[in-house]
Amino acid sequence: MTLSFESDLPPSEAIDAAPLLRGIVDWVEMETPSDRPDLIDVLLDSVEASFEGLPVQRRRVPGRDGCGGQLILRYAPAGVSGAPLLFMGHVDTVWDAGTLAERPVRREGDQVFGPGIFDMKAGSYLATETVRRIAAAGLIPPRPIIVYLNADEEIGSLTSRDTIEELAREAALVLVPEPSVGAAGTVVTARKGWARFSLVAQGVSAHAGGNLADGRSAIREIAQHILQIESLNDTEPAASFNVGTVAGGTRANVVPDHAAIEIDMRVEDMPTAERLIAEMLDRRAVGKDIALHVSGGLNRPPFVRSPAVHRLYEATCALAKYLKLPMAEASRGGVSDGNFAAALGKPVLDGLGCSGGGAHALHEHILVSTIAPRAALMHAMAMSKTFQTLAVD
Numbered sequence: 001m002t003l004s005f006e007s008d009l010p011p012s013e014a015i016d017a018a019p020l021l022r023g024i025v026d027w028v029e030m031e032t033p034s035d036r037p038d039l040i041d042v043l044l045d046s047v048e049a050s051f052e053g054l055p056v057q058r059r060r061v062p063g064r065d066g067c068g069g070q071l072i073l074r075y076a077p078a079g080v081s082g083a084p085l086l087f088m089g090h091v092d093t094v095w096d097a098g099t100l101a102e103r104p105v106r107r108e109g110d111q112v113f114g115p116g117i118f119d120m121k122a123g124s125y126l127a128t129e130t131v132r133r134i135a136a137a138g139l140i141p142p143r144p145i146i147v148y149l150n151a152d153e154e155i156g157s158l159t160s161r162d163t164i165e166e167l168a169r170e171a172a173l174v175l176v177p178e179p180s181v182g183a184a185g186t187v188v189t190a191r192k193g194w195a196r197f198s199l200v201a202q203g204v205s206a207h208a209g210g211n212l213a214d215g216r217s218a219i220r221e222i223a224q225h226i227l228q229i230e231s232l233n234d235t236e237p238a239a240s241f242n243v244g245t246v247a248g249g250t251r252a253n254v255v256p257d258h259a260a261i262e263i264d265m266r267v268e269d270m271p272t273a274e275r276l277i278a279e280m281l282d283r284r285a286v287g288k289d290i291a292l293h294v295s296g297g298l299n300r301p302p303f304v305r306s307p308a309v310h311r312l313y314e315a316t317c318a319l320a321k322y323l324k325l326p327m328a329e330a331s332r333g334g335v336s337d338g339n340f341a342a343a344l345g346k347p348v349l350d351g352l353g354c355s356g357g358g359a360h361a362l363h364e365h366i367l368v369s370t371i372a373p374r375a376a377l378m379h380a381m382a383m384s385k386t387f388q389t390l391a392v393d
């Protein structure tokens, strides 16, 4: 059955991708590594300026701890009330300033390459521009619309998490235009949670030839933990573990008194996360006279495909069908700020950005042919009362 939506929702064919692509490229050409608040301000200043004279409330949250600021745009024309629809994206990238000089934006057929274009300037720009156009046209949405842009997502959203959670709590639904990965139109309806740990072993050094028996090898200790932790991949179906770094020792003829590892853990649900985190923090030294220090914990909670997420996805499928757009869902091992919103029980749909590939990689690109379809979908989600009723009311 094809549900009937508002007839004034512009279809994808009615949207000119060329000016949207120019806008995306403008954002990409303002470099915004997470550790350059000054450069992030340049981008956020230009976004704010593009809303000059429009009835959109602008609020800047200043950066701190070396991280860039955040921008909150709120469009709530007179008479529009209720819990807002929240678009949530980040403007920081993993690329250092100067990357553009080496790898300027370039187009090859349907692909446009550029640092940060896929993750996630295309998506964040499209959400922002969607709302700018809605406000500029004086359109009246069913509920207030908020666009939130943070600048420390790539380094864990440590300084933005409070604001993310404050805005997500207030919202009726949360849309995250992170990159789309997979078949055409794919959105993300689940993400694993992410925890990180470090294990440091302190032993006793000694001469490897003269008095080996006096030594307590920290490497021998850590080696056992590496094998134990890696073997959890065979016994924990709802989690995965990667010992990603190992360090220790000084010379071959010295019993090492120091060794350390860093561990990345991904987990599908909160009860499993809580159990495994407790077990990790509770690890004890195996060897005699060895001190073991464990630190770390959850960075982002799991984004579970809850009934609220499922309902939002079903509504999105109906809307996409009406707009004749492809739609599919996927779960991802990588985290986003959508994890924080989903953990609050909110209906969250992620992966609403353009298709492409190469996040955090040299071949990072988007597909131009997916700009107009995503712009059409975002506009319709923000403006359709029918969609929002199906999704959350």
Ligand SMILES: [Zn+2]
Residues within 6 Å of the ligand: 090, 119, 120, 153, 178, 179, 336
């Ligand atoms: Zn991202």
